[in-house]
Amino acid sequence: MPMFSYVLCDVFTDRPYGGNPLAVLPEAMGLSDAQMQAIAKEFNLSETTFVTPGSAPGCFNVRIFTPGGELPFAGHPTVGTALVLRHLGRAAGAEIVLELGVGPVRVVLGEGEATFFRDGPAEIEMLPDLAEAIAGAVGSELAGVPWQASYGTGFVMIPLRDRAAVAASRLRRDLWEPMAPRFWRPMAFVFAVTGAETVHARMYAPTMGVGEDPATGSAAAAFAGSIPRPDGTHRIDITQGVEMGRPSLIRATVTRQAGVATGISIGGGAVVVGEGRLLRLP
Numbered sequence: 001m002p003m004f005s006y007v008l009c010d011v012f013t014d015r016p017y018g019g020n021p022l023a024v025l026p027e028a029m030g031l032s033d034a035q036m037q038a039i040a041k042e043f044n045l046s047e048t049t050f051v052t053p054g055s056a057p058g059c060f061n062v063r064i065f066t067p068g069g070e071l072p073f074a075g076h077p078t079v080g081t082a083l084v085l086r087h088l089g090r091a092a093g094a095e096i097v098l099e100l101g102v103g104p105v106r107v108v109l110g111e112g113e114a115t116f117f118r119d120g121p122a123e124i125e126m127l128p129d130l131a132e133a134i135a136g137a138v139g140s141e142l143a144g145v146p147w148q149a150s151y152g153t154g155f156v157m158i159p160l161r162d163r164a165a166v167a168a169s170r171l172r173r174d175l176w177e178p179m180a181p182r183f184w185r186p187m188a189f190v191f192a193v194t195g196a197e198t199v200h201a202r203m204y205a206p207t208m209g210v211g212e213d214p215a216t217g218s219a220a221a222a223f224a225g226s227i228p229r230p231d232g233t234h235r236i237d238i239t240q241g242v243e244m245g246r247p248s249l250i251r252a253t254v255t256r257q258a259g260v261a262t263g264i265s266i267g268g269g270a271v272v273v274g275e276g277r278l279l280r281l282p
Contacts, residue, residue: 004028004278007087011080012215012240012248012268014112019248019270020215020241022080023048026088028063031281033070038282040065046210047077051085059097059104060085068209072101073152075116075217075250075266082107082114083270102152115251115267116217121260122149122225123184127156130179134158137175138190140165149226151264154184155203155219157226160192163200167243171204180207189219191238199223199238214241215248217266224252225261232256 006025013019023043028036028050040048044067052061062081064071078098085091086109097104098116107116126147127134134156135142144159160166169190180186187208191201201223203216220238227236233255241248251267 004031004281006276006278007084007272008274008276009080009084009270009272011076011270012217012250013246013271014269016271016273018241018246019268020076020080020213020246021045021273022077022270024051024081024084025049026051026084026090028052035282036063036065037070039278041067041209042282046213047071047074049077049081051081054097054099058091058093058095059099060090061099064100066205066208066210068207070101071153071208071218073105073218075219075221076215078105078107078116079114079217079266079268080270082109082116083112084272087272100152112271113267113269115265117263117265118151118221118225119263121262122151122222122264123154124149124226127182130182133175133179137172137179138169138188139172140169143192147226148184149222150184151218151221151225153187153218153222155187155189155216155222156183157223158188158190160190162192163194166190166192166200166202169202171206173206177207187219189216189223191223197235197237199236200242201238201240202243203240212244214244214246215250215268216240217250217268220250220252221264221266224254224264224266229254229256231258
């Protein structure tokens with residue numbers, strides 16, 4: 001029986017055991033969908049990625065699984081997988097392409113960090129009729145109208161008044177899950193604007209098997225691509241995972257023209273913390 005290797009890394013951080021942990025299987029050829037799902041559940045991290053050869057040199061096919069299901073796109077697996085491939089010597093240049101469920105995603109590699117890019121605006125839907133119910137579900141008065149946004153994976157954007165309100169937030173599943181049919185995906189990105197270029201956030205996705213996520217790059221992408229900003233290029237630094245003891249920093253950049261986003265980038269660091277092999281398959 002083949003033994004599949006894996007690499008563990010921490011993403012959106014520059015130090016081990018911070019950020020968001022990720023398992024990467026860099027040679028996942030031959031694994032079935034059911035096996036990938038079972039392996040992701042065994043690791044029990046917010047995401048596990050499975051890499052197979054892509055359509056051309058410098059391209060890699062990547063599938064992303066949470067303990068509860070497959071995602072077409074996620075940010076910390078994109079950054080972490082790209083840097084693991086460089087760590088293994090499989091990404092020689094400064095740029096690679098990860099072929100994800102949303103299509104090809106360009107990733108620029110730096111020293112211990114990576115940045116991915118998405119073009120155009122995020123999908124957006126305002127949710128004024130759910131504001132009161134969402135406030136009850138997170139246990140805090142909202143600082144504005146909630147909305148959902150997506151660059152392939154949808155999140156509900158929930159604005160709170162300040163960092164303390166974000167820290168005190170809790171997601172009540174009994175109040176949240178009845179609203180799930182109204183959401184593209186029932187994942188809650190609770191945030192407060194803390195400065196001209198800074199945001200503090202938490203992300204809850206219990207129905208995906210993720211009670212709370214330490215760093216959520218796809219949510220940061222949807223946020224950056226959907227939050228109002230003047231025309232021009234703007235940077236947003238998003239801190240997350242602090243309340244979990246895994247502080248993370250996500251660097252977002254958005255460019256807007258004629259009142260809409262024309263593109264975003266999401267970047268951050270990653271640190272390899274371990275390697276191993278699966279001796280048995282599900």
